[in-house]
Amino acid sequence: MISKKNARLGALAAVIVxxxxxxxxxxxxxxxxxxxxxxxxxxxxxxxxxxxxxxYTDLACPACRYAAGAxxxxxxxxxxxxxxxxxxxxxxxxxxxxMDAAAYADCxxxxxxxxxxxxxxxxxxxxxxxxxxxxxxxxxxxxxxxxDWGKMQACSVAxxxxxxxxxxxxxxxxxxxxxxxxxxxNGKRAxxxxxxxxxxxxxxxxxxxxx
Amino acid sequence: xxxxxxxxxxxxxxxxxxxxxVFVYSGVIKALASPEEFAYAIESYKVIGAxxxxxxxxxxxxxxxxxxxxxxxxxxxxxxxxxxxxxxxxFELLLAQALLRGxxxxxxxxxxxxxxxxxxxxxxxxxxxxxxxxxxxxLGRGLSADxxxxxx
Numbered sequence: 113m114i115s116k117k118n119a120r121l122g123a124l125a126a127v128i129v130x131x132x133x134x135x136x137x138x139x140x141x142x143x144x145x146x147x148x149x150x151x152x153x154x155x156x157x158x159x160x161x162x163x164x165x166x167x168y169t170d171l172a173c174p175a176c177r178y179a180a181g182a183x184x185x186x187x188x189x190x191x192x193x194x195x196x197x198x199x200x201x202x203x204x205x206x207x208x209x210x211m212d213a214a215a216y217a218d219c220x221x222x223x224x225x226x227x228x229x230x231x232x233x234x235x236x237x238x239x240x241x242x243x244x245x246x247x248x249x250x251x252x253x254x255x256x257x258x259x260d261w262g263k264m265q266a267c268s269v270a271x272x273x274x275x276x277x278x279x280x281x282x283x284x285x286x287x288x289x290x291x292x293x294x295x296x297x298n299g300k301r302a303x304x305x306x307x308x309x310x311x312x313x314x315x316x317x318x319x320x321x322x323x
Numbered sequence: 324x325x326x327x328x329x330x331x332x333x334x335x336x337x338x339x340x341x342x343x344x345v346f347v348y349s350g351v352i353k354a355l356a357s358p359e360e361f362a363y364a365i366e367s368y369k370v371i372g373a374x375x376x377x378x379x380x381x382x383x384x385x386x387x388x389x390x391x392x393x394x395x396x397x398x399x400x401x402x403x404x405x406x407x408x409x410x411x412x413x414f415e416l417l418l419a420q421a422l423l424r425g426x427x428x429x430x431x432x433x434x435x436x437x438x439x440x441x442x443x444x445x446x447x448x449x450x451x452x453x454x455x456x457x458x459x460x461x462l463g464r465g466l467s468a469d470x471x472x473x474x475x
Contacts, residue, residue, distance in 0.1 A: 117473060120472045121398055121399055121468065121472055124396075124398050124472075125398050125399065128389070128392050128393060128396060129389050132388055132392055133385070136355065136388070139355055145355030145356055146352060146355060148356075278359060279357065283356070
């Protein structure tokens with residue numbers, strides 16, 4: 113038979129387990145978990161900038177293309193005040209080539225041209241995003257930017273490249289990302305370019321506060 | 324409680340808080356991150372495959388968290404301490420086989436993505452925690468939930 117003492121301790125253990133589980137799950141929802149920094153080629157601005165933006169994006173998503181333009185403007189306006197970490201979140205079920213695009217963009221990044229390659233992919237999204245066969249744009253853009261296409265092909269199927277993209281996606285899942293683009297601006301969630309622009313209205317205050 | 328006993332009790336409590344605290348930190352930091360991240364670290368030890376590594380990555384952080392909390396609070400101190408010790412021994416075996424095989428483990432998976440020391444460093448660190456388990460288990464029982472419940 114369970115003694116009174118053990119029953120009390122068992123109840124206390126149950127309370128500890130329940131409370132800690134709830135606290136951790138809540139912390140996940142509130143985005144309090146650690147975030148892996150993006151690789152250097154897709155991180156822009158000083159690491160200690162007062163405005164920290166994590167962007168979960170799908171290169172094949174039209175809303176992400178719009179938001180990319182807005183972000184580019186923000187980087188120009190606020191300069192060193194912003195740090196942007198670009199994270200891949202390809203929605204493979206609706207954009208069949210989004211995973212490949214993410215991998216190729218990272219491989220372009222390894223050759224120093226992530227931003228240029230991603231910009232070309234965004235610009236011509238309508239041509240390749242829903243293509244039946246493997247889009248020729250992946251190679252054409254690599255050649256246009258004088259990238260080593262042979263290296264890019266090998267890199268795009270390398271375990272390390274795919275692992276990096278998949279970890280971004282897994283991290284997005286834990287943070288409750290379900291639509292692209294999703295941004296976390298100093299930890300606060302914004303879904304889509306509109307919500308990002310709303311948050312941008314407070315950037316001046318944030319920058320003043322950091323001085 | 325005389326002064327000597329009091330010091331022993333406090334040392335035991337500190338040891339329990341240190342070992343339990345490390346387990347809580349390690350568990351929380353991994354439970355907050357994606358399990359896939361920890362799974363990749365487990366895979367790099369080349370002991371189990373990708374699928375069981377992912378299952379382990381789902382379970383281990385929570386087990387670490389609960390074991391650490393129970394030990395720190397002194398709930399079922401002997402059992403939570405022995406369980407924590409068994410986990411530490413298991414981690415030591417994993418680290419030792421990786422060291423002996425010269426595996427290129429870049430992230431030990433000990434504290435998620437928060438950073439990783441060398442395997443040898445982690446091995447020695449775990450030995451210190453194993454040593455601290457002795458005072459955690461045999462001293463400081465007076466300052467635990469077990470003792471509180473017994474007094475009532």
